[in-house]
Amino acid sequence: AQSVTQLDSHVSVSEGTPVLLRCNYSSSYSPSLFWYVQHPNKGLQLLLKYTSAATLVKGINGFEAEFKKSETSFHLTKPSAHMSDAAEYFCVVSDGSNYQLIWGAGTKLIIKP
Amino acid sequence: NAGVTQTPKFQVLKTGQSMTLQCAQDMNHEYMSWYRQDPGMGLRLIHYSVGAGITDQGEVPNGYNVSRSTTEDFPLRLLSAAPSQTSVYFCASSPGLADLTQETQYFGPGTRLLVL
Numbered sequence: 001a002q003s004v005t006q007l008d009s010h011v012s013v014s015e016g017t018p019v020l021l022r023c024n025y026s027s028s029y030s031p032s033l034f035w036y037v038q039h040p041n042k043g044l045q046l047l048l049k050y051t052s053a054a055t056l057v058k059g060i061n062g063f064e065a066e067f068k069k070s071e072t073s074f075h076l077t078k079p080s081a082h083m084s085d086a087a088e089y090f091c092v093v094s095d096g097s098n099y100q101l102i103w104g105a106g107t108k109l110i111i112k113p
Numbered sequence: 114n115a116g117v118t119q120t121p122k123f124q125v126l127k128t129g130q131s132m133t134l135q136c137a138q139d140m141n142h143e144y145m146s147w148y149r150q151d152p153g154m155g156l157r158l159i160h161y162s163v164g165a166g167i168t169d170q171g172e173v174p175n176g177y178n179v180s181r182s183t184t185e186d187f188p189l190r191l192l193s194a195a196p197s198q199t200s201v202y203f204c205a206s207s208p209g210l211a212d213l214t215q216e217t218q219y220f221g222p223g224t225r226l227l228v229l
Binding site (some may be wrong): 009032034036042043044045046049051090094099100101103104105106 | 144148153154155156157158161163169171172203205212214215217218220221222223
């Protein structure tokens with residue numbers, strides 16, 4: 001069975017410092033992995049996705065994530081945080097065995113001025 | 114394109130009442146799905162559809178019904194609302210052209226439901 005764990009419920013960083021949001025997954029197959037972002041009181045938007053091509057994936061707004069099969073991880077990073085990055089971030093896994101995506105519980109990113 | 118639209122934006126129900134949450138998309142997407150979002154739990158799949166006339170259950174289907182008579186519409190019905198169904202509901206769609214599990218999901222703005 002597939003599952004996904006976001007290791008931090010909240011992450012707080014200062015503006016201009018690096019961001020690291022951690023995600024570990026479990027899958028019986030070769031997974032597809034996604035990061036979605038939800039800004040306050042808004043819908044969800046795709047940030048980036050890994051679908052068995054390059055292991056380092058670049059997304060919108062300067063975010064990127066690296067698929068590490070040996071560590072079963074797909075951590076999200078950004079070199080320099082901006083106030084507009086304050087949002088909730090969801091790591092999502094799909095292993096291709098069905099049409100269902102499994103969502104992590106979310107990490108709330110707080111940006112301090 | 115309007116994308117994925119949902120109505121209503123907010124609804125209050127009494128226990129035992131029924132209602133239908135509407136979802137429509139104008140992108141000619143084959144795949145549509147309904148999620149509920151609860152604090153600290155991420156999104157959980159309720160039902161999904163891979164095309165008109167085809168629906169299937171997700172992770173938490175109990176208490177909900179769906180149908181897909183057209184490509185555009187995918188309504189979610191609560192037959193007898195319970196306080197445990199208080200949540201934010203999101204509808205999503207994707208093209209459904211090849212490998213569904215690799216496709217980007219496009220989300221509606223959500224419906225906030227309170228069951229008293």
